[in-house]
Amino acid sequence: xxxDSQNGRPRVVVIGGGFGGLNAAxxxxxSEVQVTIFDRKNHHTxxxxxxxxxxxxxxxxxxxxxxxxxxxxxxxxxxxxxxxVGFDLERxxxxxxxxxxxxxxxxxxxxxxxxxYFGHDDWAELAPGLKTIEDATEIRRRxxxxxELAERESLIEGQHCPLNFVIVGAGPTGVELAGAIAxxxxxxxxxxxxxxxxxxxxxxLLEGGPRVLPSYSADLSAxxxxxxxxxxxxxxxxxxxxxxxxxxVDVGEHKIDSAVTIWAAGVKAxxxxxxxxxxxxxxxxxxxxxxxxxxxxxxxxxxxDLARFEQNGKPVPGVAPVAIQMGQYVxxEIRRRxxxxxxxxxSYWDKGSxxxxxxxxxxxxxxxxxxSGFLAWAAWLFIHLIYLIGFRNRxxxxxxxxxxxLSWHSGxxxxxxxxxxxxxHSHRATDATEERKKAAG
Amino acid sequence: xxxDSQNGRPRVVVIGGGFGGLNAAxxxxxSEVQVTIFDRKNHHTxxxxxxxxxxxxxxxxxxxxxxxxxxxxxxxxxxxxxxxVGFDLERxxxxxxxxxxxxxxxxxxxxxxxxxYFGHDDWAELAPGLKTIEDATEIRRRxxxxxELAERESLIEGQHCPLNFVIVGAGPTGVELAGAIAxxxxxxxxxxxxxxxxxxxxxxLLEGGPRVLPSYSADLSAxxxxxxxxxxxxxxxxxxxxxxxxxxVDVGEHKIDSAVTIWAAGVKAxxxxxxxxxxxxxxxxxxxxxxxxxxxxxxxxxxxDLARFEQNGKPVPGVAPVAIQMGQYVxxEIRRRxxxxxxxxxSYWDKGSxxxxxxxxxxxxxxxxxxSGFLAWAAWLFIHLIYLIGFRNRxxxxxxxxxxxLSWHSGxxxxxxxxxxxxxHSHRATDATEERKKAAG
Numbered sequence: 001x002x003x004d005s006q007n008g009r010p011r012v013v014v015i016g017g018g019f020g021g022l023n024a025a026x027x028x029x030x031s032e033v034q035v036t037i038f039d040r041k042n043h044h045t046x047x048x049x050x051x052x053x054x055x056x057x058x059x060x061x062x063x064x065x066x067x068x069x070x071x072x073x074x075x076x077x078x079x080x081x082x083x084x085v086g087f088d089l090e091r092x093x094x095x096x097x098x099x100x101x102x103x104x105x106x107x108x109x110x111x112x113x114x115x116x117y118f119g120h121d122d123w124a125e126l127a128p129g130l131k132t133i134e135d136a137t138e139i140r141r142r143x144x145x146x147x148e149l150a151e152r153e154s155l156i157e158g159q160h161c162p163l164n165f166v167i168v169g170a171g172p173t174g175v176e177l178a179g180a181i182a183x184x185x186x187x188x189x190x191x192x193x194x195x196x197x198x199x200x201x202x203x204x205l206l207e208g209g210p211r212v213l214p215s216y217s218a219d220l221s222a223x224x225x226x227x228x229x230x231x232x233x234x235x236x237x238x239x240x241x242x243x244x245x246x247x248x249v250d251v252g253e254h255k256i257d258s259a260v261t262i263w264a265a266g267v268k269a270x271x272x273x274x275x276x277x278x279x280x281x282x283x284x285x286x287x288x289x290x291x292x293x294x295x296x297x298x299x300x301x302x303x304x305d306l307a308r309f310e311q312n313g314k315p316v317p318g319v320a321p322v323a324i325q326m327g328q329y330v331x332x333e334i335r336r337r338x339x340x341x342x343x344x345x346x347s348y349w350d351k352g353s354x355x356x357x358x359x360x361x362x363x364x365x366x367x368x369x370x371x372s373g374f375l376a377w378a379a380w381l382f383i384h385l386i387y388l389i390g391f392r393n394r395x396x397x398x399x400x401x402x403x404x405x406l407s408w409h410s411g412x413x414x415x416x417x418x419x420x421x422x423x424x425h426s427h428r429a430t431d432a433t434e435e436r437k438k439a440a441g
Numbered sequence: 442x443x444x445d446s447q448n449g450r451p452r453v454v455v456i457g458g459g460f461g462g463l464n465a466a467x468x469x470x471x472s473e474v475q476v477t478i479f480d481r482k483n484h485h486t487x488x489x490x491x492x493x494x495x496x497x498x499x500x501x502x503x504x505x506x507x508x509x510x511x512x513x514x515x516x517x518x519x520x521x522x523x524x525x526v527g528f529d530l531e532r533x534x535x536x537x538x539x540x541x542x543x544x545x546x547x548x549x550x551x552x553x554x555x556x557x558y559f560g561h562d563d564w565a566e567l568a569p570g571l572k573t574i575e576d577a578t579e580i581r582r583r584x585x586x587x588x589e590l591a592e593r594e595s596l597i598e599g600q601h602c603p604l605n606f607v608i609v610g611a612g613p614t615g616v617e618l619a620g621a622i623a624x625x626x627x628x629x630x631x632x633x634x635x636x637x638x639x640x641x642x643x644x645x646l647l648e649g650g651p652r653v654l655p656s657y658s659a660d661l662s663a664x665x666x667x668x669x670x671x672x673x674x675x676x677x678x679x680x681x682x683x684x685x686x687x688x689x690v691d692v693g694e695h696k697i698d699s700a701v702t703i704w705a706a707g708v709k710a711x712x713x714x715x716x717x718x719x720x721x722x723x724x725x726x727x728x729x730x731x732x733x734x735x736x737x738x739x740x741x742x743x744x745x746d747l748a749r750f751e752q753n754g755k756p757v758p759g760v761a762p763v764a765i766q767m768g769q770y771v772x773x774e775i776r777r778r779x780x781x782x783x784x785x786x787x788s789y790w791d792k793g794s795x796x797x798x799x800x801x802x803x804x805x806x807x808x809x810x811x812x813s814g815f816l817a818w819a820a821w822l823f824i825h826l827i828y829l830i831g832f833r834n835r836x837x838x839x840x841x842x843x844x845x846x847l848s849w850h851s852g853x854x855x856x857x858x859x860x861x862x863x864x865x866h867s868h869r870a871t872d873a874t875e876e877r878k879k880a881a882g
Binding site: 036040041042043059060061062064066068069072073075078079080081082083096100102133134137144145148149151152155156157191192193194195413414415416417419 | 484505541574585633
């Protein structure tokens with residue numbers, strides 16, 4: 001770092017190699033600044049496809065690429081694996097673990113968001129969320145193992161226990177997971193087992209609010225629910241989860257047997273927003289102005305899921321296109337500042353949003369255009385392939401999908417790690433009678 | 442299982458879905474017996490290519506396939522994920538965890554082998570071995586992380602510490618790992634880092650005996666050592682490891698700094714050989730006769746790495762072709778017995794053996810034919826692709842290799858899991874002076 005201050009180049013520190021941070025760094029490639037990206041992981045993850053890894057349709061390496069690979073050949077960009085623990089905004093220093101300080105002239109904080117269990121952090125082990133490659137392989141492990149354990153029980157013990165998958169939260173992640181589990185249960189796995197019929201698995205999608213995909217229009221929400229139900233997903237809106245136990249999900253009046261519980265109900269921003277000393281909202285997002293700066297620091301930018309940016313009186317959503325546009329904007333703004341050009345404000349251009357449901361369904365909302373079913377899914381596929389980072393990944397994802405589509409064989413059905421499921425046996429001993437009868441009926 | 446005893450079909454229990462067990466089960470497909478494969482994992486692993494996963498050239502799903510997929514469509518074969526803990530040979534029962542008993546008429550034990558640390562089990566955490574997909578991703582994590590941590594030290598702290606990779610044991614696994622680490626250091630990673638030069642990494646291969654690949658002829662051993670040295674591997678024969686500490690490997694008189702230590706020095710058979718009550722050798726292998734039966738039990742077969750079978754006065758090696766042939770033989774022998782045909786003895790047909798060194802080198806010994814260099818490597822590639830289970834995998838491995846070969850980009854360089862390395866810092870504080878001087882010189 002000393003070299004850079006000696007050669008007089010402004011030093012830009014980017015925290016986070018997700019969509020926001022990576023686009024900010026790439027936007028500054030071959031410029032007059034020296035960029036260093038810090039991330040705890042060595043890879044950029046294409047989060048919108050994580051659920052495909054969780055459901056064994058893709059391998060981790062299909063949707064993740066080393067950050068180094070993404071910035072390959074950009075001589076003014078360094079990548080450092082490290083954990084940022086705090087800041088000294090007065091002295092313009094980033095504190096890393098192990099008492100290391102890194103100076104900056106411009107700071108871009110793009111540390112993203114993680115699951116929020118609304119104060120019930122003990123639920124994390126029982127109901128993993130889906131934000132990282134590790135989360136995805138853990139969900140894959142649990143889902144596949146549930147089928148294996150049910151097969152074992154049937155073959156060896158002659159028992160047929162309910163095989164329920166409960167997804168908490170019907171935002172895009174919950175809907176995509178529910179649709180994908182339904183697909184593999186009904187289609188992919190149906191010939192793999194002898195003693196159990198995977199098609200008898202129940203997929204239960206719980207939503208606290210009145211409709212699924214609440215960020216979409218009412219007609220698309222209704223369409224999404226219909227498409228989910230066609231796939232066999234049981235959608236329960238206005239249903240609040242009051243507790244999660246091993247093998248059980250409590251929804252107030254009764255308990256639902258659950259072989260695998262997945263959390264898709266809430267996110268909170270990284271704690272680095274608070275560490276900046278910035279004003280934060282209830283989701284820990286840092287308020288930023290129309291230059292994406294926190295108050296009082298024109299050299300500190302916050303972007304992506306960590307930023308609370310309001311446009312037309314409401315906050316922009318925590319989605320990849322917002323993070324990408326913010327990253328691109330900050331790169332341009334820093335270029336303007338170092339070349340003494342006039343500053344310009346950020347504005348988000350909403351190109352529309354899409355959610356996929358199962359193998360060939362989905363919804364899309366592009367301005368006033370509302371698409372449902374296959375057309376929405378085709379649009380989704382096209383857009384996601386275009387955005388995927390790295391030729392190799394795009395090529396392999398396409399092949400993997402093509403093969404899967406033609407053969408109905410899912411490719412990456414590996415169970416790695418432990419062969420235990422929390423509550424696999426305990427859930428039999430409970431008094432979840434209402435649900436038992438339902439499953440038996 | 443009761444069904445099967447009711448319908449009168451002989452019940453064959455296979456323990457282990459590796460090369461031996463899987464070939465035994467497949468050899469009994471569509472026969473008059475009912476087969477159940479038990480494995481702790483849901484997947485068959487193509488162990489000869491594990492080192493390619495460990496060195497990030499292939500993804501786990503490229504070299505592993507669910508056992509269910511491998512026996513897809515064979516109606517008389519069940520697959521059960523479960524942990525076998527013991528046997529009751531008198532009552533012909535297999536004990537599973539959780540107090541479950543499974544009856545059999547024929548038992549095939551193919552539980553394989555694991556690492557042996559020769560009584561130093563505390564070394565396992567410091568020097569992982571390479572037997573499973575989890576092992577491979579752990580080694581991948583450590584190797585890639587070592588380069589990342591070295592880059593961070595150089596960039597932020599201005600320090601240049603030695604970056605040594607120490608592989609203990611110069612059998613096929615150790616030689617393949619050493620060659621592959623040398624290749625990625627010298628070629629694949631060389632443009633990825635700015636502050637460090639990955640080509641300065643030292644790869645040290647320690648062998649207790651007088652030569653590498655001791656199971657090969659002396660001329661091929663010598664050729665292998667030359668090929669390794671051409672790749673930059675430091676080969677040290679007659680070097681016994683006396684202790685392993687975080688960041689250090691003790692070799693008697695001095696200590697070697699080691700960022701990543703990998704164990705390829707010894708294997709021992711599964712404890713299930715002992716659990717059978719059979720006579721076992723020092724590596725815990727169960728002695729079997731020329732029908733691959735243990736003494737006194739013509740209905741109990743032991744095959745693969747768990748079997749101690751002697752031919753021409755010496756034990757056959759623990760390699761995939763032996764396990765495959767044993768599995769095929771046992772299937773045929775059981776078919777003969779249930780149809781009251783005369784029994785035949787097993788004999789191993791040695792088609793030769795091969796080891797690969799780096800990207801385009803290797804050695805091969807096929808009867809009296811000894812190959813070295815590119816020709817050996819090409820033979821190795823061809824044979825391995827042919828044996829890989831599953832069209833999809835073969836297709837993807839070929840593509841992945843082709844792409845890697847053309848582009849020099851390694852495909853699956855993901856670090857998942859923890860961002861710590863045992864002893865990463867402590868090894869600086871040691872008195873490994875001899876090695877320090879050597880590294881500095």
